[in-house]
Structures are given as C-alpha cells and as structure tokens.
Amino acid sequence: MVESTPVVWLDGKESAGQPFLRLSAIDNVAVALRTLKPGEELSLPAATPDQEATTVVVAARIMKGHKVALSDLNKGARVVKYAQLIGVAAEDIKSGEHVHSHNLSFINNDTAYARNAELKPETIESSDTFQGYKRADGRVGTRNYIAVISSVNCSATVANRISEAFNHGKLDDYANVDGVVAFTHGTGCGMDSAGEGFQNLQRVLAGYARHPNVGGVLLVGLGCENSQIAGTIESHKLATGPLLRVMNIQTTGGHVKTIARGVEIIESMLDEVGSIQRETCPASALTVALQCGGSDAWSGITANPALGYASDLLVRQGGTAVLAETPEIYGAEHLLTQRAASDEVAAELMNRISWWQDYVARNNGSLDNNPSPGNKLGGLTTILEKSLGAVAKGGTTMLNGVFRYAEQVDKPGFVFMDSPGYDPASVTGQIASGCNLVVFTTGRGSTFGSKPAPCMKVATNTDMYRQLSDDMDINAGTIVSDGDSVAEVGERIYRRLLEVASGSVTLSEGHGLGDHEFVPWQIGATM
Amino acid sequence: MVESTPVVWLDGKESAGQPFLRLSAIDNVAVALRTLKPGEELSLPAATPDQEATTVVVAARIMKGHKVALSDLNKGARVVKYAQLIGVAAEDIKSGEHVHSHNLSFINNDTAYARNAELKPETIESSDTFQGYKRADGRVGTRNYIAVISSVNCSATVANRISEAFNHGKLDDYANVDGVVAFTHGTGCGMDSAGEGFQNLQRVLAGYARHPNVGGVLLVGLGCENSQIAGTIESHKLATGPLLRVMNIQTTGGHVKTIARGVEIIESMLDEVGSIQRETCPASALTVALQCGGSDAWSGITANPALGYASDLLVRQGGTAVLAETPEIYGAEHLLTQRAASDEVAAELMNRISWWQDYVARNNGSLDNNPSPGNKLGGLTTILEKSLGAVAKGGTTMLNGVFRYAEQVDKPGFVFMDSPGYDPASVTGQIASGCNLVVFTTGRGSTFGSKPAPCMKVATNTDMYRQLSDDMDINAGTIVSDGDSVAEVGERIYRRLLEVASGSVTLSEGHGLGDHEFVPWQIGATM
Numbered sequence A, B: 001m002v003e004s005t006p007v008v009w010l011d012g013k014e015s016a017g018q019p020f021l022r023l024s025a026i027d028n029v030a031v032a033l034r035t036l037k038p039g040e041e042l043s044l045p046a047a048t049p050d051q052e053a054t055t056v057v058v059a060a061r062i063m064k065g066h067k068v069a070l071s072d073l074n075k076g077a078r079v080v081k082y083a084q085l086i087g088v089a090a091e092d093i094k095s096g097e098h099v100h101s102h103n104l105s106f107i108n109n110d111t112a113y114a115r116n117a118e119l120k121p122e123t124i125e126s127s128d129t130f131q132g133y134k135r136a137d138g139r140v141g142t143r144n145y146i147a148v149i150s151s152v153n154c155s156a157t158v159a160n161r162i163s164e165a166f167n168h169g170k171l172d173d174y175a176n177v178d179g180v181v182a183f184t185h186g187t188g189c190g191m192d193s194a195g196e197g198f199q200n201l202q203r204v205l206a207g208y209a210r211h212p213n214v215g216g217v218l219l220v221g222l223g224c225e226n227s228q229i230a231g232t233i234e235s236h237k238l239a240t241g242p243l244l245r246v247m248n249i250q251t252t253g254g255h256v257k258t259i260a261r262g263v264e265i266i267e268s269m270l271d272e273v274g275s276i277q278r279e280t281c282p283a284s285a286l287t288v289a290l291q292c293g294g295s296d297a298w299s300g301i302t303a304n305p306a307l308g309y310a311s312d313l314l315v316r317q318g319g320t321a322v323l324a325e326t327p328e329i330y331g332a333e334h335l336l337t338q339r340a341a342s343d344e345v346a347a348e349l350m351n352r353i354s355w356w357q358d359y360v361a362r363n364n365g366s367l368d369n370n371p372s373p374g375n376k377l378g379g380l381t382t383i384l385e386k387s388l389g390a391v392a393k394g395g396t397t398m399l400n401g402v403f404r405y406a407e408q409v410d411k412p413g414f415v416f417m418d419s420p421g422y423d424p425a426s427v428t429g430q431i432a433s434g435c436n437l438v439v440f441t442t443g444r445g446s447t448f449g450s451k452p453a454p455c456m457k458v459a460t461n462t463d464m465y466r467q468l469s470d471d472m473d474i475n476a477g478t479i480v481s482d483g484d485s486v487a488e489v490g491e492r493i494y495r496r497l498l499e500v501a502s503g504s505v506t507l508s509e510g511h512g513l514g515d516h517e518f519v520p521w522q523i524g525a526t527m
C-alpha cells in the first residue's frame, strides 16, 4: 500500500441498500453497483473517528462498475481505491463526478518504484494454531500423501498405474495416509538440459519430492531421458532412503515389472508413512498459495481483497503468503516494489519483470496488461487499477522476498514467486515452492483442485457461487450481494484455512480432484 | 536414396558367423560386429548376379560398430552404407582399411540438395487388404474409440472422470467399441491465441476429433479458456451432431454436473458407435506413423532400415508412411530433398528447417545433430551417417509431401510431418495428422503406447528385446544376432501391421497403455 494511513476495510453494510461500494476508509472513489443517475444522493457514514458522515450527490451518469468521486479531487491528487493508489487526477474533479480515462491519469515515473520507507514489518503475534503433521526435519504438513513422481512423460503411465493400485481399499488400514498420488506431466525429454525450462522442471520435481505434505516418495523414470532422476537427486540434495525411492523402467524389465515393483515399494512405505499423527502447530507453519483464475469484474472488488485480508491475518501470525502470476502484475510492478522489505527484494522483482519482457519478446508474443476496451467499458481505468485486482490477494504487508518459479520459499511473511498466470502451471510452482495450502479465487468459475496441497475456492460473485455449488468453498460475492465487509469475508477465509490445514476437506478435495493438474511450466524449445 | 541402382537389401545370413554386417548390395563399407584385427579375412559372397564373391583382408584394428572398406575407394569416391551416401573418401582408401573421420568427409554443397531426377514414383499394386472400419465419409479406421477431449487443462479432470465411468463393465455390450478415452493435456490457456503453439493445439484437437479411429467425440471445456471449443469447431470445420458433442463446465453447473452429463452423452452414443462392423479394406487405407525413441547404436542398422523396408512395401500398396522428428534429420535434410517429388516439396522441407533454426535460436538453444564424441567412438562418422539412422525408417521411395505438425496428411506415399523428436509430442502430431497405426523402434527400450492409433514396438537389439519382453512386439535385433535380413524383418513388420490394422492387439494395447501420452507440442510463452 502506498498510503501510510492504516487501512480500515469498510463494512459494506454501511451502504446496505445503497448502490455503491467503498472498500476502505481511505478510498476517495467508490464503485457503482448499478447505474447511478445525476442528482442521486449517496449517503456516506463516517468510517473512522476522524471522518465525518457526508452525502455525495451524483453529478453525472455513472455506469455499473465505474467510479464516482467521493470528495473534491484537485488536479494532481492521488486517487485511491482498495486503499491503493490507482492514478492521479488529470484535472480538478468534483465530488460526485465520474472518474475514468477522461480525468484519471496513470503515473509511471521512476519514483513510483521507490520503496515506501514508512512501511514497517508486521508485529508477529503467534496465537493461532492448527493440527498438522510435524516432519522429522521440522517442516509441517497439512496432509500426508505418498507421491509417485514421473521424471518424464515416458514413465507417466507406469507412475499412474502404481498409484491406481492403491485406489480401491488398499489404504483402508491407513487412516492417516491421504492417498498415493501420481504426479505426471508432458515433458522431461527433448529439451535443453542447460536451459531454464529444465531447471524449472528439476525444481518442481524436487519440490514435490520434499513437500511437507508428502510422507513417502517414489521417483520413476524411463532411463534414457534428459531429466535423469540421479541428476535431480544430486542437484537438489535429496536423500534417498526407505521413504524416498527411485526406479527406472529400462533397468527394471519393462512397464509390467516396474509397476509391480513400484506397488511393492509403496506397500513397504505404508506403515511408516501412516504412523504419523497430527499435533498442534502454530499458524506460522502455514504457507499459502494465493491464486486467481477465470477472473471477472468482481474479482478485484470482492474475493481478492478478502483473500488479501486473510493473507494479512496469516502474515501477522508469522505465516507465509505466496503471491505469483507475474503477467497479472506486469506494468504495475511498482505496486509491489513500493512494499519491498529491501532494495534487493525490489531489484529482484524488477529482474523478473525484465526476464518476462525478454521471454515474451523472444516468443514473438506480447504481454499487455493494460485495460482492454472491455475492461474500460466495465469501469477499469488504469493498468494500476487492473493489476490491483490481482495484487489485492497479497494484502497490505511488506514484501519479504521474491523467488524463482518453484524455488523453495524460505522467508516468512508476504512473498512473491515468479510464474505464469496460467492456473495449473502457477499452482504447480507454488506447491513445489512449499505451499501447503492453496486459496483460489474465481469469477467465471474454475473447478481447479490440487494435490498434495488442498485447494479451497472462493467465488467472487453470488450468482456463480450458487450455480457452481459443488465447487465453491466460500462466497466472497456476499460483499456485494449481502453487504458483508471485506474484513468479514477475509476473516472467514482465514478461519476456514486453519480448519482445512487441520484436515477438514475442501470441496475439490472431497471430490478427489488434483490428479491431472500437475503442470510444470515449460520454457524453451521442445526438440 | 542417392544411387539410382535398385537397392538389394542383403540377407545377413551371407555373413552368418562372420564378424561384419553389410546391409545392401551397393554398400562399399560394412559395420564390424566385434573388433576386427589386421589380417582377418572377411568373406563376401556375390550379392547380385553382376557381383563376384571376394575376400576382404582387414588392414587395421577396427572397433565394434566401426566401418571397414569393402573395396578400394579413390579419393573423392562416394562412400555408401545402408544404400545411402554417407560422405566421400578424403584420401585414397584401400580395401580392408578403417573408414572414419580421418579419411571420410562430409559433403555439403548446394548440389547435395538437388532432387534426384532419376527417382520415379512407385508402381502401385493394390493387392493387400485388412479388416477395417469404413466411416461414412470414406475414411478408414483400424480401431473404434469414443474420445473425450479437453480443450484446456482446466477440464482435464472432468474429461478423465467421464471416460473412467466406462472402465468397469459399461462397455461389455459393445464389442466393437474399443474404449472411451480421455485426451487431456497441460495447455489450452495462458497462451497467445495468435501464435503457432495455439495453432498446433487447435490442429491436434481437431485431428483427434476427426480421427478415423474415433467413432464418437465429446469436447469438454471450462468456458473461459483461450482454446475455445467453438473456435476449434469453426476454424477446423468440424460438424457437431449426435456423435460430436460439446460442453463447458461453467455453463453446466460445475464439475459434478458436467461429469454426469458427459456420461449421459457418451451413453447416448454407444449404440450408434458400436454398430459399425469391420470390413475388407485395401492396405492403401493405412497411414502409418514412423517413430523412434530411446535409440541406440543398432537403431540405424536393424530396426530403422527394417521399418523402412516395411514403409516401402506399404507405399507400393498405395498406403502412406509418415516420417517426422525434424531435429533427427537436421543437418542432413538433403537426404530427403534428394527424394522430393517436386521442387515445391523440397522447398517446403527447407522452410521447415529454417523455421527450426529460428525456433531453437530464439529459445537460446542449439540444434546439433553432428555425431557426438560418443557417437564417433561408436563408429558414426558424419552427420549424414547419423541422420541416416533416423531417415532409414522412411525407406527409399519418393517424398510426396511435407506437412506441418498435426496437419491432415492428404497425400499417399512417403511423406514428412514436422515435429520435435520427443516421442509423445511427435506421435501426438502424427496421430492428429491421421495416422491410424504407429510403429515405434527403440534401442534403450521405450514402453510407449498410444490411442486411438495402436502402437507396435520394434526392438533394435536382442538383449533389450528379451529384457523388455512385455513391451516389444517385434525383434529387429535378429538382423545382427540371428543373421536375419533387413528384408525379412521388414516383411515381418509389414505383415504384423496388417494384422494389427485388422484388430489384433499390440503389446502396449493389450496392456491398455496410451492414456497419458497425449502431448500436444507447445510452442511459445506460457503467460
């Protein structure tokens, strides 16, 4: 956040029955929930003790989703929405006037990237707990899976057959084993073994193998692939042993014998993997992947700010919240550099942005996060405002670190991991980086699920929540439909996270989803 | 082939008990099957009526896999192995001498690319038949599947759940339905909708939807993805109807309802899809994907030439053989331009080569098909010789066409389809292009399987064939171990192809493999 004023998230009930939404006490614009007509009066209660209740008289026709000025804004004044700077007034704007492209300018100068020196680390209060699986090395899991990981597509069928052997009753005696899951994918050979795509894949494979939600691992290769298991083991310092086994099809006599042997190996792990018990763990042991997909006009107004509120609660408990999806913040990266804990963190984020510019350019593509004509019609004015919708998931605390795709996150608090916006590739990286929970906001309605970290989905609007009731865990649409506050829904998400971390199943988890969404980010030529 | 002399493939039995292998009557080098010592006599029978039996006295120590001159070769003489030019003598070489880097030069001048004007189209003799499924539009299938195709990873789980509902007994009453198969993948969104990767994916999805081995299709999307089903249908002129249905999760009420509805839709297709009967079809209705993977030093000597022999037999019946794997021929593309049916065909191949140079360069990689130090140690001297091993799968007939990845092959005979060498991505393109059979040669031992086109695997060496007996359909290693000829094994492959086309199951097919090997070639940035 760019304001040093503490954020007060507003209870939407202040405006219950009113046709507008103001999300924080420091916002000087509100969003129209229906078309506003000139002369309408918007009644604005005092949001903080130093504010006074006022009435704003609408001065122009303002369409649904568009912004209305809540006070007079002089030319050059900072325009704030979701407690964030979205631009400056390009001319004097009167209270009640429409704020959009004609009178709101995007600012993009070097000072915009400067760290906000007034931002302080959160005071950590470690009081909340959950029931988790403490691993011998100190890591804490929220689930207890056995992973069968293929090094290359050529061993995908074998890995899947091994895991499928445990689908039907074989785990009945192992109440604390959540499942035997195959993590298989389309890559692993025909690639440049010195390239970034190869490094991505190695980090993903290693990240899943050492994931705190995984109690036992079998790595299965073909034998002649680029992505050699021995190389993954060595370069990522994994230690083979009774609970981390490896095998290759070519040296095990073909697919039939490898499947049979793999099943035996997993059987030999079950007693030990299943012997672990949940125990009380601090909320600081949670690392939550923040994700959005199938976004809509409400994502940035309801579900994402609510998830941001939950992120703040978690960070204040000493936990970790991992924002990702670099293309979603592209062009508005100063929203994050302003929050950086150090110049190094800010610089690393800018490095990743430069990398993306090159990545997209060399692929003959373009990254353009500017509001599209459709976005503008819907009321989004600047790239800052658009990106805010995505960044809002990350709350308001200091940015403590910037990580490569699937790199182990080793700093608490709010951090960023580089990834595509594409959901399965992004979440795969977040889980590989150590996330033991996933929260996924969606407006159009994604039915995503993930393993070994369970995924909880948050709907941005009440209509979709009702239509996709088998998939949506929480409805953030009540911020608009029922006058719930961002804080209320954020608190709800956070409380539900602690329950899920303790073993309560999410909808996607209850349905067993997550077997086909392991998608390591491919970079580079397939040869 | 570069020689106009008809190729006579030699029966290895001529040299049974002898420590060398000469593959064709026009070869002027042979391959040592063990280290040859100076003074050893190699007895060479007459291979054709105009040849005389001779004895070659080994003049130097020649390691296993290396080449020995079978006659005196003057400086500049064309050196021929597998009936193909592999280079020219860099100095005078005497009969019995070692032929390698020190005395064999790669030739690479513009004339090397010139079409061989003496090469004539094969005379087509349509006599062989198989029992296939004739579709209403004239296409002929070798299998009869129902395909559930996901447009994007976000619908992969739903597609898999729909197909899994038919795993257990539900197809018992439909003897002529080979299965309900989900074709799911890791891509479909976060991509440039104007890019080549997107076009690849659309061709693959459409190619599977209209595949002759597919009797019914259900396309399943999420709803908000880049890869819109409606776009695929329109751009590839697919016609929806009772046997080609589409659905989106977001408009069907979420994943549970979509699975249930999808199962109903497939059930409604079963009677019609299952009513088709096999009938006698000409071998010309076969389109065979030629593929190699996990190659070894024997690939180019045994399995690939034998598959080339089978390709020739098929082409002479009016059938189609589809070579692919552009990186495998890179640097030796004149092996194919020399065989081009027209200048346009040759030019299109060179276009693809240029495209690959750019593709790899822009991905900061390199394509180098030159013999590696290991290759050279094993006896491979020039890039021509190395690429010959891969190109040998395509036999000796005219190159009738060059196709893009997953483009519909609409010309009979020997053709080339651009693809990576990476097995699952290459075969996915070949099947999408219309191949209704796959023959896969392997030395290290791939356990690949594919649907809806069955895959038959050919081992390059007898040791691996024995070790991976659950996976290898045919042993071409007998060319070395038992003195079988390339022609004999090629005939065996061809005869087995006709049986498999008629419904006899391959090993991979009997084991049900092919559910996880659908890998559309991804090009471009994931965003």
Ligand SMILES: [Ca+2]
Pocket (backbone or CB within 6 Å): A171, A172, A174, A175, A176, A177, A178, A179
């Ligand atoms: Ca259990």
Ligand SMILES: [Ca+2]
Pocket (backbone or CB within 6 Å): A160, A182, A183, A184, A185, A515, A516
């Ligand atoms: Ca899988």
Ligand SMILES: [Ca+2]
Pocket (backbone or CB within 6 Å): A291, A292, A293, A325, A420, A421, A422, A423, A426
């Ligand atoms: Ca996303």
Ligand SMILES: [Ca+2]
Pocket (backbone or CB within 6 Å): B160, B182, B183, B184, B185, B515, B516
């Ligand atoms: Ca699949």
Ligand SMILES: [Ca+2]
Pocket (backbone or CB within 6 Å): B291, B292, B293, B325, B421, B422, B423, B426
């Ligand atoms: Ca291959």
